[in-house]
Amino acid sequence: MKFEDVAVLGVGMVRFGAHKDRSAAQLAREAGLRALADAGLSFRDVGEAFVGYIAPIQMLGIKVMKEFGLTGLPVTHVENASATGLIAFREAAHAVASGRCDVAMALGLDKMTELARGGRGGRGIGRDTIDSVILPAAYFALWAMRRMHERGTRPEHFAKIAAKNWNHGARNPLADRQSDHEVTAEEVLASYPVAEPLTAMMACPVDDGAACVIVGRRELARQLQPGRAVVRPVASALQTETYTPGHTFLGPVVGPASMTRDTAREAYEAAGVDPADVSLALVHDAFANEELEYYELLDFCPEGDAEKLVEDGATRIGGRIPFNTDGGLIARGHPGGPTGLAQVHEIVLQLRHEAGPRQVENARIGLAHLVGGGSVCTVNLFERD
Amino acid sequence: MGAARRVPIEAGFFTIPEARGEPPRLLGSRCRSCGEHFFPRRAICARCLSDDTEDTRLGPRGTLYTYTYVHVPMFGARRAESGGYGVGQVDLPEGPRVQAVLSGGPGDFRIGMPMELDLETLRENRDGEEVVIFRFRPLDAAST
Numbered sequence A: 001m002k003f004e005d006v007a008v009l010g011v012g013m014v015r016f017g018a019h020k021d022r023s024a025a026q027l028a029r030e031a032g033l034r035a036l037a038d039a040g041l042s043f044r045d046v047g048e049a050f051v052g053y054i055a056p057i058q059m060l061g062i063k064v065m066k067e068f069g070l071t072g073l074p075v076t077h078v079e080n081a082s083a084t085g086l087i088a089f090r091e092a093a094h095a096v097a098s099g100r101c102d103v104a105m106a107l108g109l110d111k112m113t114e115l116a117r118g119g120r121g122g123r124g125i126g127r128d129t130i131d132s133v134i135l136p137a138a139y140f141a142l143w144a145m146r147r148m149h150e151r152g153t154r155p156e157h158f159a160k161i162a163a164k165n166w167n168h169g170a171r172n173p174l175a176d177r178q179s180d181h182e183v184t185a186e187e188v189l190a191s192y193p194v195a196e197p198l199t200a201m202m203a204c205p206v207d208d209g210a211a212c213v214i215v216g217r218r219e220l221a222r223q224l225q226p227g228r229a230v231v232r233p234v235a236s237a238l239q240t241e242t243y244t245p246g247h248t249f250l251g252p253v254v255g256p257a258s259m260t261r262d263t264a265r266e267a268y269e270a271a272g273v274d275p276a277d278v279s280l281a282l283v284h285d286a287f288a289n290e291e292l293e294y295y296e297l298l299d300f301c302p303e304g305d306a307e308k309l310v311e312d313g314a315t316r317i318g319g320r321i322p323f324n325t326d327g328g329l330i331a332r333g334h335p336g337g338p339t340g341l342a343q344v345h346e347i348v349l350q351l352r353h354e355a356g357p358r359q360v361e362n363a364r365i366g367l368a369h370l371v372g373g374g375s376v377c378t379v380n381l382f383e384r385d
Numbered sequence B: 001m002g003a004a005r006r007v008p009i010e011a012g013f014f015t016i017p018e019a020r021g022e023p024p025r026l027l028g029s030r031c032r033s034c035g036e037h038f039f040p041r042r043a044i045c046a047r048c049l050s051d052d053t054e055d056t057r058l059g060p061r062g063t064l065y066t067y068t069y070v071h072v073p074m075f076g077a078r079r080a081e082s083g084g085y086g087v088g089q090v091d092l093p094e095g096p097r098v099q100a101v102l103s104g105g106p107g108d109f110r111i112g113m114p115m116e117l118d119l120e121t122l123r124e125n126r127d128g129e130e131v132v133i134f135r136f137r138p139l140d141a142a143s144t
Ligand SMILES: [Zn+2]
Pocket: B031, B032, B033, B034, B035, B036, B045, B046, B047, B048, B049, B050
């Protein structure tokens, strides 16, 4: 579907982290009200809502929406594991693009600190299933070990990416991790081992949070906030796995790496965007080695050159193609449902040129990528009008 | 103890040979239309979508495609209580790539090495049966 007449009207989020004394509903209300204020709208203007979370709690989203008032609007739950927030956004954009409503809300909320403690035991988490011990860390470590074998990649490359994202996070007041000093690759390598070759500082934290994006008809953007740059979605691609030889059915968290390449190509083609024209990318860096793979899979460099991008600092703010300018999952945090909407939040600030100390110069096109267990991949492109 | 009956952690994934020390086989499927093999079993071929599939036994040997050694026990927890464990992906000669826990210590694995299926006892259930799961172990370490 074409998004020509759709714009992002407002974005809002709470800082990600451990919010022990606040409920998911309270966090969601705060994020939603911030997005509405940013848009210059009231909740009465919202025609449809999509609520994304990965906590296994039925009806949570509809209950949370009552925090804003009872206006009778249609509400739909969205869940696609780590990709949930971007899929809630995608559905909201489609609701507007199809003419179903003028204004739609995508809201993500989760308390992963409670999920991690509670151990509700979905497949892959509980003890008594055949694939129960295969953790996300193990799966991404398997990628890393194979990469090192094939390309001569060193743990230092992964550590440099992690340090970059920690240091980006320090420039973002809404990031969970805000280091008081410049994080070094040596420090990342010295943190405790999670799964060879990954260390704790190469992994995202366990977070609570909420984030919200309001989308609406394009002309509303100028009417509501005259004088502000308009940011529009130009493509949203979503794919599941395509069978390839060597496909691993039992245990893996996400499918073959080619899923990201296929999904990105679909998005570039739909938007008519060349990867060389992208100003910044937000990707699923639950583990630092993933980001390295995505440099190639998103077509920002030829196969085998990702290590060179790390060595040249090309993906830092100020580099050729900055990645995870808000700290990424590693530093901004990864509460689950809200994560993708935090990516949209960052891209919108960057494309409006409102990102302050982490602003990417002349940012015009932003890319948001997530993979989700099961598995799915989504690539979304945004342009400054 | 040695005479206890062995039962799988989940039925339908692997065989349990009568003789201890004999490797198990994986229960997979073969597509009669295109010849592709799968683990675990499936009714519809993932490649050509034919529903003409048949049960087949896979393994017990393969080649280590990639591995890691895990130091955290479960999602959200920080450290393994008992030293961690290996996880790997093993390419079977029939085609499937199988992800499983590996038997051995942190220094025991290298990509490309031959691996063999093995059974590991996880615990005893209420009926006094041993609950087992399949693992892969380096072939050099087999039959010791
Ligand atoms: Zn077939």
